[in-house]
Amino acid sequence: MEVSMTTNRNFLVLATRNHPLYDTLKGLDVEFYDLESHAPFEEKWSHYRECDLVLDFTVISPDKKLELLKHLNIQFDFPIVSDLTTYWGELFIEKVSGLRGAVSFNFPSPTNCYEYYAIDERTKDGLEDFFKMLNVEGLRVDCPGIGFTYPRVISMIINEAYFALEDRLARPKDIDTAMKFGVNYPLGPFEWAKKIGHKNILCLLEELYKVTGDPRYRPSQKLRLEANLI
Amino acid sequence: MTLNSVLVVGAGTMGRGIAQWFAQQSVKVQLLDSNEATVKTAIDSINASWDKLQAKGKFSEAETNKFKESLSACNWENIKPDTDLVIEAIIENLEIKNDVFNKLDGICNSETVFASNTSSIPISSLAKSLPLERRERFLGLHFFNPAPIMKLVEVIKGHWSKEELISDFTTWFTEHKKEVAICNDSPGFIVNRVARNFYGESLRVVNHYDTEKMKEVDNVLKKCGGFRMGPFELMDLIGIDINYSVTESVWNSFYNEPRFAPHQLQKKMVDSGRLGKKTNGGFYDYE
Incomplete structure (x- = not known):
């Protein structure tokens, strides 16, 4: 994937190696954490004073994912967006107050266009800048449901x-x-x-x-x- | 295998398309329908389509003239017994189709291959009442609408279809620029089975009559999935009643397998008479 490397925003990206965008994400101008080499629940991210979005691209079991998101919610005051392609996104959004959006990058799109959900405009704007960095198109939907639509x-x-x-x-x-x-x-x-x-x-x-x-x-x-x- | 002549039975949308495509392959085509006026209308419409294509530069005048010469109307009295292939494309009714094939069996030579363009009736049910020699020369040839444009032909093996017949037709269609998918005789064959959940799952995502949500699903599947049309606009184009009837038929054939279960919204739409574009309203309004 051809990416545009720079942005004015600060993104903190967490990913596991089994995510299809792992290599691309690693090459972006973002703070990148490989959650297989960093123990997610022991990591202290409190030194991040400035961050526009925390983006979670982990592909783990639903229970672990929820646990991780709850942990991130305690650690950060910044909006969290998670790749919820294979999860019951609607439930996660209800359960984790800081989870302000969801993306669906775990299912590669033949057109390079991906559904996303954003509760507020701040999250939407941040996500749109992130999509520009990735050189993909985002399509905002009303609800992530279970595994979005596509x-x-x-x-x-x-x-x-x-x-x-x-x-x-x-x-x-x-x-x-x-x-x-x-x-x-x-x-x-x-x-x-x-x-x-x-x-x-x-x-x-x-x-x-x-x-x-x-x-x-x-x-x-x-x-x-x-x-x-x- | 050489195909010099084809008899197309049924001058509805599919029969017309099939007849037009075969005529374009330099095959002599006879078109038969229970209603002689329908045949005449069909031939006029095919000729008009060739004239349009000629005007657009797709075919030369010589080609168009040759196609027109290749296509003729026929009735039960003047069917050529030595026709190489018969393709039936009439109403989806087993009894009526069986009557037609039995009648044709008494007219056509033993070498004539019989084929059905059915999308829902098992090929073996259509062949079973015919003599063994004919059953061995019986197969499914399922074209897609519009047949002159859509590349696919599902070549369906009936219980008695000879392997050689399947491979001969596969080669012939491939040589004539069609894409062939060979499949066994099973409900919905490939496309009508595998595509069911393009509609079924989309209906479950929406779940209620909600135009905004339907628009969103159509948009997502076109933009993110790369599908040419969204499921709701496509159901409106096909006819919600037609789509519902195919879904029901596949569901029944698989002994009510939940993967194929129709959705109550489909039934509601059919019951309300909102069948799609043809009634100026379906999932969307067209008035």
């Missing part, structure tokens, strides 16, 4: 493609061809899954299943297999 819809399409594979309906390349040339999808579901990462899709489906209790979100065994192979 991640949720594409996960269900990909899950169905894996179910179809389980049923021996067709080969992956035929399924990809069918969706690209029959309904003009920009990518076939298997190509898409590769870009997003099977683990991410599985995490989101499991979260949807856990939150809603609806069996429609049951992940395909083949998808589960792919997610566990890597």
